[in-house]
Amino acid sequence: MWDLHRLRLLHELRLRETVTAVARTLNYSPSSVSAQLAKLEDEVGVPLFEPDGRRIRLTAHGRRIARHAAQVLDLEEGVRSELESTRPIEETVRVATLETAGRALLPRALTRLRGTAPHLRVEAAVVPPETGLTELEARGFDLAVAEQYPGHTRAHRDRLDREALGTDPVRLTVPEGSGIRHLSETAGLPWIMEPEGTAARYWTVQQCRAAGFEPDIRFDSADLEIHVHLVRAGHAVSLLPDLVWTGNTDGIRLIGLPGPSHRELFTSARRAAASRPAIRTVRTALREAFADVNTPA
Structure with a gap:
């Protein structure tokens, strides 16, 4: 049985490319991350890493196991979503939002949530959409508000869905x-x-x-x-x-x-977590907030 925590570290390394970046994101020391990845390599029984200057990079086996790790993490998140649907909404949703949505939509959405889901905790950070979508895929956020412009459509990511705001x-x-x-x-x-x-x-x-x-x-x-x-x-x-x-x-x-x-505004979530009641509730509040915004004629 491969350790789920170590698979998460491998998944993060595939996304972030360096042990230092993984450690910084997850608040671990680089030496701790390196040690856990070495243990995973022993568990798997094939070389997962190879030297790349002063860094390491994934081997072909490493990339394959990292893809497997993403599927395992998605499966776990999907099961958690199913279980959460049977309980009251008393969890945290981490939202990455672009600046204008943070100013115009977030306050209205939070006001709505205060009445419809008083036990739901929303944590939000204003980050560029490019960063928000990357961190969403890496599980740094649960929901992202992003934008795209005519003739400049953002790349679709297999593990992320997309719902239009307007x-x-x-x-x-x-x-x-x-x-x-x-x-x-x-x-x-x-x-x-x-x-x-x-x-x-x-x-x-x-x-x-x-x-x-x-x-x-x-x-x-x-x-x-x-x-x-x-x-x-x-x-x-x-x-x-x-x-x-x-x-x-x-x-x-x-x-x-x-x-x-x-520009087109949309929300994005990991497909494995999109059915979580808390994420659906926040998305609904953002859609209603967008519909309420008064913009100049």
Whole structure:
């Protein structure tokens, strides 16, 4: 019988690639992780690791056992979900959310849950969708709120499901006194965008190029409040989703974009855990919160 805890460590190593990253994620020492992985290799009876410079990497056998480990962990989680359906909802759901959903949807969802599931504990962290989905697959979260843009669909992951929340329009955001009427008129102006590597950054750059210019990106920030403040002060322009606005667009003018100009928001959970009553309850609260949000016309 292979030890389930050690299989979890092997699964984490496949996802995170280094013993140090596994140890940091699970709050173990690297030496402890290495020792447990060595014991698993003895239990399995075939080489699971091979040197890769100062690190180790999985052998073909190691990759195969890691895939098996993921299936075993999913099976265990599925059984737990079935058992939880017979008990009152008194557990914790860990949610990874992008910033705008954390600001506009999470408070409303928590208010609903206070009435519908008072014993449910929700823990949430604001992280980029790229991080949230990876950590969800690695069991760092139970639910993730993510986004995707027209022409930039996120890769589907076999072990994760996806449920739509809805669409969120994205508009050109300029200072209130600006005479700008069209995206093409922002050529040569300073831009603020989300950090390099994000879907929002990629999509915004593509919109500018489609309008006939290369954007002058002088600022980047994952904090969209900084975008708002710089635009309001007349130091930049930006493309921002409507969920940024919670009823206050003072000093700001919003301009529609040509073509498909919205992002799709969705929740994602591990398929093995998606039937958990607690996860279904949180998803329902988020959907209802999205339906309630008032965005600018």
